[in-house]
Amino acid sequence: MHCLFKTGYLLFSFLLFFLGGGVHATTLDDLRAHDPTSDKTWAEQWFYNIAVPDVGYFKVSLQTYISPDFEVPEPKAYIHLAFSPLDGPIVKHDIFHDEIILDNPDNPGEFYYEVPGLIVADKNHIDINYDFFDFTMRWTGEHHYYWHGNNPGRSPLGILKEIINFGPEWFVYTMGTPIHYSFSDGNIALMGGGFAQLDKGWFDDESSSGIVYTMGLSDELYFMLTGGKVSDTNIEMWIGRYISGAHDMIFYPAFNGLSVRRESDACEGYAKIEFSKINYKLVVEATADPDSFYSQSFPSDVIFGKGQKYMKSMQAKVDFSLYKKGTLIETITMPQALLEFSGPLACETFFDQL
Incomplete structure (x- = not known):
């Protein structure tokens, strides 16, 4: 259904x-x-x-x-x-x-x-x-x-x-x-x-009610992956880009539960995203110490009257595993990257403690 x-x-x-x-x-x-x-x-x-x-x-x-x-x-x-x-x-x-x-x-x-x-x-x-x-x-x-x-x-x-x-x-x-x-x-x-x-x-006018966002840059890899809820629905759409020395991949808009799978717990500073496309699967695990997150309120949150809350870490460790036809062909670890959560995908108790 x-x-x-x-x-x-x-x-x-x-x-x-x-x-x-x-x-x-x-x-x-x-x-x-x-x-x-x-x-x-x-x-x-x-x-x-x-x-x-x-x-x-x-x-x-x-x-x-x-x-x-x-x-x-x-x-x-x-x-x-x-x-x-x-x-x-x-x-x-x-x-x-x-x-x-x-x-x-x-x-x-x-x-x-x-x-x-x-x-x-x-x-x-x-x-x-x-x-x-x-x-x-x-x-x-x-x-x-x-x-x-x-x-x-x-x-x-x-x-x-x-x-x-x-x-x-x-x-x-x-x-x-x-x-x-x-x-x-x-x-x-x-x-x-x-x-x-x-x-x-x-x-x-704002349209997203909550997102997960991670990105990072290093000598080995440029990447950006993000997804979130469409308006006030339970539909999640995800996109991303992955550029390593050996691979250059664009992940077109896809829906959670189909060619994308997300697991996340903002209170634990954790997100796992799996992107699948023809012949390839990219598994991304991002972890950050909950104490490394800080909150940010944009002027737009007040302007549009939604009061959406953002929690951001610039100290996430991100592990990448790239598979081709089920065979692992590349692993990269980025020791420092960004990990962000907002709206209903963020941790409510994080803001209660501020």
């Missing part, structure tokens, strides 16, 4: 397209800021995940938002900064600012995000000058885009997004790119090379 319901849901989605849906696809040019589609509820977000092997992870989240209580519906800025060393406590800052510049003075129409005196970011670099979090990052190598082909900036949701406008506008600008960075917090100073992933989303 459940399989029939899920199949029926897909057929209904395609029927919507033929009854009047339109085709729309994100592109790499969508990295730029967009005009808000609502003067009451709006959020646009750029997420940088930056891995430095043997050092730790940095997270830089740049956002604009419009809330119903604004007297003037002009976007304001929210910035999330975090550093999680390989060993040691996480450092994080949440910054709200009224003034923001989104027009690129040198290259009109290209991505630009500036809070005067605090941060300047464009498609080539980030410069942050914040008390106890001075950070710079510049790309130094080739981008590894999510998709092959003529449009590498398509949403990972692929055709489901394009023909029925399913979910928010979202795409992965790069799965992983070599970078050079510098960091200082007043006590330590770090500098060197690493890898960065960047994804981007914008929307005026």
Whole structure:
């Protein structure tokens, strides 16, 4: 019965397209800021995940938002900064600012995000000058885009997004790119090379009620796997990308219980996901100490009135086993990666203890 319901849901989605849906696809040019589609509820977000092997992870989240209580519906800025060393406590800052510049003075129409005196970011670099979090990052190598082909900036949701406008506008600008960075917090100073992933989303109404997300970058592997509940249903859809030295795999949108199987316990900091496709199966197990998680409340959670809760760890250990026709052909362990839970897939008692 459940399989029939899920199949029926897909057929209904395609029927919507033929009854009047339109085709729309994100592109790499969508990295730029967009005009808000609502003067009451709006959020646009750029997420940088930056891995430095043997050092730790940095997270830089740049956002604009419009809330119903604004007297003037002009976007304001929210910035999330975090550093999680390989060993040691996480450092994080949440910054709200009224003034923001989104027009690129040198290259009109290209991505630009500036809070005067605090941060300047464009498609080539980030410069942050914040008390106890001075950070710079510049790309130094080739981008590894999510998709092959003529449009590498398509949403990972692929055709489901394009023909029925399913979910928010979202795409992965790069799965992983070599970078050079510098960091200082007043006590330590770090500098060197690493890898960065960047994804981007914008929307005026939230659609997911809960997700599991894991990603990581290393000399051996770039990966991103995520899935969650569709709106307020019990249907879960999953997607992902896996790029190792020997294998490059895209996992198209799939439903839990069919070609994807998920087990998770956010209270234990555990998630296991199995992706199956023709001839291949990828088994991913992510574990993180429950004490390594921290909570984050985005402005959008308030804007859209859902109050969705997020718990995030930047200290997850992730084990990968890749099979071909039932034979194990690759195993990789990533000692530090990201693991996140939200909404009903998060741990309720975790937030009770905050």
